[in-house]
Amino acid sequence: MNPVPDALSGRLAAALERRSALLGRLRSEQTDAYRLFHGAAEGAAGLTVDRYGDLLLAQSFHHPLQEAQLAELETFYARAFPGLPLIYNDRSRSNSRIINKLSPKRLAAARQPRRARELGVYYRIQGRHAGQDPWLFLDLRAARRRVMREAAGKSLLNLFAYTCGVGVAAAKAGASRVVNVDFSKSSLAVGEENARLNDLGVEISFVRSDVFPALRQLSGLGQPRVARGKRMPPFHKMEKQQFDLVFLDPPRYAKSPFGAVDLVNDYPAVFKPALLCVAEGGAILCCNNAAEVAREAWMDQLQRSARKAGRPIRDSEWILPESDFPSYDGRPPLKMALLRV
């Protein structure tokens, strides 16, 4: 069975045509990182093509691209974006790891450190590196844009920070102080590089820590050294403090000795302690990318959980992915909500 229809270049062309106004606007906003083809809604589920500055990145998630399809894709983008190298990462195995080999020339281009720009902020990009995901998630642009509008003069806590895109964007937009928390040393190292690429005049820190003990300490709940009869591993010490803005974007599922992140079954496990770190009159921007969680059910859960925590939500606002991430059913998998408490 052919997973991607033959007229692939027709679909790529239609997608590019649909984006012509958006791409003009993004250019004027100093943005050269965007999704060019979102297969789920544009006729080839499991295939995406992104532009990151002077690099084009194609990824397949369901089936590997056949040779002829890859050739068609390369020919199309070589005409549309002459001179930009295109790297193809096949991530169609169940663990989502990149499995296809590249020619030595392409591999060198894929490993070359580059910069992409979004809303005037520079981000480090590489077509291939030790991890699997690109260093900037493009569907989060809408959230970074919203945080930048909100950030001037405010303190921000960026949880599950990855390469600290949200933290760096907030700092660039005039946040007074930014704290990024993630347990991945290599992701935070890219975050530090992102900070260096921009002219940031504010205090920005990169805390290598499990989010659970960080939140328990920041919120004042406290992290016990022994829990359920088990001695906890050593953890980074933090003082109790609150922030004007908290950004919460956990992975779908992750287990650590300190707790489990599970966006389908237990969002409150991370939401509640994160909410307790929001200063009175502040806001939390939270994300849930589990497609099977409906936004109404998720919002109900957030409202209930906030009431129980004694921090009821005063106002809520949905943030939708921008139009380079079209949805086929009006229910994008990535849900983002800004809640004022």
Ligand SMILES: C[S@@+](CC[C@H](N)C(=O)[O-])C[C@H]1O[C@@H](n2cnc3c(N)ncnc32)[C@H](O)[C@@H]1O
């Ligand atoms: C989906 S990414 C977050 C994307 C990020 N918000 C952004 O702006 O690009 C998930 C991140 O969570 C981190 N992570 C997962 N479980 C964690 C935990 N218990 N404590 C700290 N970081 C964790 C991973 O290292 C990864 O960087």
